[in-house]
Amino acid sequence: TCRVSMSLAEIRAAFTAIKANIQARDPIRTLSILSHPHSLHKVKSADRCCITHQLLTFYVDKVFKHCRTEDSFVNRKISSIANSFLSARRRLGQCHEQNNCMCGEESTEKFKQILANYEELNVTSAAMKSLGELDILLDWMDKSR
Amino acid sequence: SGELYCSLPNPRNVRFESVNMKNVLHWLAPEGTGDGVLYKVKYAVYGVGKWIRKPECRNINRTWCDLSSETSDYEEQYYASVKAFLNGTCSDWMETTRFNPLTDTKIDPPMVSVSSTDRSISIILTAPEKWKGSPEEDSISLLQVYPGLQYNVSVLNKKTKKRWLFSISNNTLVVPWLEPGTAYCVSAQIHVTTPLLDSGFSKEYCITTLKDK
Amino acid sequence: LPAPQSISILSTNMKHFLTWSPVIVQGATVRYSVEFQGEYEREYTNGSWIPISECSLTTATLCNITEDISATVAYKLRVRAQLGATSSPWATTKGFFSPAMTSLTPPELRVVADGHHVLVELADMGSSFQFRVLYWRKGQESRVQQKVMKGLSSVVHLDTVEAGAEYCVKAQTHVEAINRSSSFSPTQCVRAQGDTSMWLVTAL
Numbered sequence: 249t250c251r252v253s254m255s256l257a258e259i260r261a262a263f264t265a266i267k268a269n270i271q272a273r274d275p276i277r278t279l280s281i282l283s284h285p286h287s288l289h290k291v292k293s294a295d296r297c298c299i300t301h302q303l304l305t306f307y308v309d310k311v312f313k314h315c316r317t318e319d320s321f322v323n324r325k326i327s328s329i330a331n332s333f334l335s336a337r338r339r340l341g342q343c344h345e346q347n348n349c350m351c352g353e354e355s356t357e358k359f360k361q362i363l364a365n366y367e368e369l370n371v372t373s374a375a376m377k378s379l380g381e382l383d384i385l386l387d388w389m390d391k392s393r
Numbered sequence: 394s395g396e397l398y399c400s401l402p403n404p405r406n407v408r409f410e411s412v413n414m415k416n417v418l419h420w421l422a423p424e425g426t427g428d429g430v431l432y433k434v435k436y437a438v439y440g441v442g443k444w445i446r447k448p449e450c451r452n453i454n455r456t457w458c459d460l461s462s463e464t465s466d467y468e469e470q471y472y473a474s475v476k477a478f479l480n481g482t483c484s485d486w487m488e489t490t491r492f493n494p495l496t497d498t499k500i501d502p503p504m505v506s507v508s509s510t511d512r513s514i515s516i517i518l519t520a521p522e523k524w525k526g527s528p529e530e531d532s533i534s535l536l537q538v539y540p541g542l543q544y545n546v547s548v549l550n551k552k553t554k555k556r557w558l559f560s561i562s563n564n565t566l567v568v569p570w571l572e573p574g575t576a577y578c579v580s581a582q583i584h585v586t587t588p589l590l591d592s593g594f595s596k597e598y599c600i601t602t603l604k605d606k
Numbered sequence: 607l608p609a610p611q612s613i614s615i616l617s618t619n620m621k622h623f624l625t626w627s628p629v630i631v632q633g634a635t636v637r638y639s640v641e642f643q644g645e646y647e648r649e650y651t652n653g654s655w656i657p658i659s660e661c662s663l664t665t666a667t668l669c670n671i672t673e674d675i676s677a678t679v680a681y682k683l684r685v686r687a688q689l690g691a692t693s694s695p696w697a698t699t700k701g702f703f704s705p706a707m708t709s710l711t712p713p714e715l716r717v718v719a720d721g722h723h724v725l726v727e728l729a730d731m732g733s734s735f736q737f738r739v740l741y742w743r744k745g746q747e748s749r750v751q752q753k754v755m756k757g758l759s760s761v762v763h764l765d766t767v768e769a770g771a772e773y774c775v776k777a778q779t780h781v782e783a784i785n786r787s788s789s790f791s792p793t794q795c796v797r798a799q800g801d802t803s804m805w806l807v808t809a810l
Binding site: 255257258261262308309312313316320321323324327328330331332333334335 | 642644645646647649650651656657658659673674676677678679681733734782783
């Protein structure tokens with residue numbers, strides 16, 4: 249199986265430092281990118297590696313670059329998180345290439361729902377909401393380690 | 394919501410205060426209002442479409458409302474909101490920031506029980522339980538909520554005034570080869586690395602090893 | 607205004623600093639500004655640079671970049687001089703820097719024997735560090751025991767050992783994020799006092 253070697257503690261510390269700032273920029277209570285209608289916590293263990301790889305890719309490709317703010321401190325923390333995700337995705341990518349990180353039907357479906365949630369908003373709002381939900385992702389990654 | 398124009402100042406500092414996932418909404422009365430202000434409360438699960446009223450916190454004059462049972466699923470995140478009323482006028486709804494029970498709760502120190510022989514002390518630690526609605530409900534230890542939970546145990550030799558620290562994952566610790574007839578004081582703390590959560594140290598439990606036979 | 611020269615990165619135990627030579631302008635105070643660029647910025651945001659506010663318009667020729675250089679990717683850094691409205695060209699680090707290139711020094715270790723108990727004191731080096739402590743009874747070098755400890759800032763109990771025997775201890779640091787360890791600290795040996803000496807003391 250693939251183990252995501254990623255210092256979650258450091259990423260959490262960076263996110264905790266900007267969480268209130270980022271979440272305050274997301275006024276929409278009625279939509280979640282990651283937790284509704286499907287909760288990450290319901291992902292089967294066999295699908296975890298694939299969902300993790302897809303989510304790392306999602307954040308690297310679609311989220312961080314649309315989250316630049318007027319606040320230099322926030323931008324530095326986002327850069328720290330983004331580069332940590334890039335590093336983690338590379339390591340998990342090697343595992344993915346060795347076919348140890350298979351994507352089942354359910355995980356593909358679940359990830360489609362996440363993308364559908366993302367596409368319901370304009371790019372900046374969707375990216376900021378996704379960034380504000382990073383603790384949902386980290387909580388799930390913590391639990392499933 | 395039926396109130397046409399709300400000119401009352403808003404409740405202030407609306408926030409969750411959470412210990413062992415007993416999640417209580419707190420706020421401060423609107424500035425400059427004396428007695429007689431009443432409040433109502435609503436909450437929402439983040440990502441779900443609707444606000445839900447809390448009947449037990451409707452027209453209350455206290456400035457807190459226990460939302461523990463409404464926010465007991467710690468895999469969800471929540472918002473809560475408060476509105477004030479006085480003499481026919483009202484305030485705006487004032488919301489909390491997004492509340493994540495898993496990362497935003499505080500943890501109590503563990504319970505510590507100590508016993509001794511002439512040469513050793515045995516320490517048993519019990520992590521606090523997650524809040525539950527009624528005694529009949531099944532208890533959930535915070536150990537189940539935070540699998541990476543560890544204990545830091547401090548043992549103080551009252552004679553030499555030396556303090557030792559132990560860092561353990563299981564909940565029992567036996568310290569052998571101690572001095573007979575000596576007082577040792579034990580206190581313990583819970584340490585969770587990620588999310589980073591530390592309890593305070595418990596109060597000290599002192600015990601004296603038996604005298605040499 | 608010439609660009610700063612001899613810019614370099616000093617990195618020890620996951621603390622990273624950018625340094626450069628001062629730009630000398632007679633009778634004037636030259637200030638400097640530092641920016642960084644991670645792999646993410648190169649690949650996903652058109653090579654954008656991010657200013658480090660603590661090192662913007664600073665008169666120092668040193669900048670603590672630890673907080674920003676936090677992921678295990680290749681970073682570039684640059685610094686320029688500023689005098690009033692005039693700015694020098696940017697001076698950019700020649701190759702890349704990654705936290706994995708930091709130099710790790712052995713931990714400072716103090717070993718104490720207290721009765722049958724061997725304790726160690728290790729200076730806390732931050733949350734990204736673990737300590738790997740090896741200990742053995744002198745003369746039984748083949749039967750080494752190991753304990754891995756997280757950040758510490760007090761006297762930690764290592765083990766309870768046989769009376770009167772001499773025990774030796776050494777330690778190294780390990781940083782999981784970069785999967786590297788320091789060399790070992792010098793070995794320290796202590797003798798655990800035994801009952802006889804304890805009894806003698808009591809008898810006296």
